[in-house]
Amino acid sequence: MTLIVYEHPLSPYAQKVKIALDEKGVAYEARMPVAIGSGQPDREFLRSNPRGEVPSLIDGDDAIFDSTIILEYIEDKWPTPALLPKEPLARASARTIEEVMDTSFEPINWGLGEIRWFRRAEGERARTIEARASAQARGLYDWLTRRLGDREWFGGETFGWGDLSVVPYLNGARGNGIGPDETSALGRWLARANARPSVAKAAGAAAAVVTSMTQVHKAIESGLFKREYRDHRLEWMIRCGGIDVVLEGLEKDNIRFSNELR
Numbered sequence: 001m002t003l004i005v006y007e008h009p010l011s012p013y014a015q016k017v018k019i020a021l022d023e024k025g026v027a028y029e030a031r032m033p034v035a036i037g038s039g040q041p042d043r044e045f046l047r048s049n050p051r052g053e054v055p056s057l058i059d060g061d062d063a064i065f066d067s068t069i070i071l072e073y074i075e076d077k078w079p080t081p082a083l084l085p086k087e088p089l090a091r092a093s094a095r096t097i098e099e100v101m102d103t104s105f106e107p108i109n110w111g112l113g114e115i116r117w118f119r120r121a122e123g124e125r126a127r128t129i130e131a132r133a134s135a136q137a138r139g140l141y142d143w144l145t146r147r148l149g150d151r152e153w154f155g156g157e158t159f160g161w162g163d164l165s166v167v168p169y170l171n172g173a174r175g176n177g178i179g180p181d182e183t184s185a186l187g188r189w190l191a192r193a194n195a196r197p198s199v200a201k202a203a204g205a206a207a208a209v210v211t212s213m214t215q216v217h218k219a220i221e222s223g224l225f226k227r228e229y230r231d232h233r234l235e236w237m238i239r240c241g242g243i244d245v246v247l248e249g250l251e252k253d254n255i256r257f258s259n260e261l262r
Helices: 012-024 043-048 067-077 088-116 123-148 161-175 185-194 197-213 216-222 231-239 243-252
Strands: 004-006 029-031 056-059 062-065
Touching: 004 012, 004 043, 012 067, 012 088, 012 161, 012 197, 043 056, 043 062, 056 067, 062 067, 067 088, 088 123, 088 161, 088 231, 123 161, 123 185, 123 243, 161 185, 161 197, 185 197, 231 243
Parallel strands: 004 029
Antiparallel strands: 004 056, 056 062
C-alpha cells in the first residue's frame, strides 16, 4: 500500500519528512491538501491531521501528524540507514537542533514571507521587521556554527537528523536573501547538504512553487487565503514589532489559528 505524505513543497516541516524518507529509500506519494491555506476542509486530509497542518503521514490504515513524531515513526519503522546517532547525548543534540530550527528559525522565514509575499506591512514597519529577522538569523547562524564545529555533518561523519532539520530553513533563508556566508563553515555545510539527492529533490519542488507566489497577496486581500498564526509565529510577529499586522489580520479575517480538535 502506498505511503502518503500530505505536504506543501514550501513547508520546511514537510521537507524534513520527505528528505528522511528519501534518505532511507522509502517510496511515498506526496499529496497537497485541497485548498490548503484557505481554511476550507479537505476531509481526507483532516482525517490524517485534525489540526489541518502539514505534514501528515498515512501508512495503510494509520495516520500520524506532527513532523517530529513522523520522523520518529520513520526512524522506528525503517531503522536503516540510521538518521539518529547511537550515543544518547548525540541523539539529544540532534533533537535539540530540530526543536530550535522548528520554533526559532521557522518564524523568521515565515515572517519574511508575510511581509514580502503577502504584503502585510510596508515602509518603515516592514523595514523594522526585516531588520529583526536578519539579526535573529545571524544569531542562529552563530549557534549552529558552534554546534557543527569542525565536523562534516551535525551528527558527525554521516548526514542525519540534525542536518535534515536545518537544511530546509537555511535554503529558505537564502531565498529570502539572509542566508549564511557561502565561504563560512555553515555555508560550506549547506553546499554539501544541497548536493545530496534527497535535499535537492525537496529544494527543487519548493523552487518550482515559488513562481506561483507572485500574486498570492491578492488571495489574502480577498479573504480566500488565510495564513496560520500559531504559537511561535504569533509570538515572533509581536516580538518583532508586528502587533498591528496581527490585529489587522484579525479584523480582516485573513489570518487563522490551528483547528480545535474534536
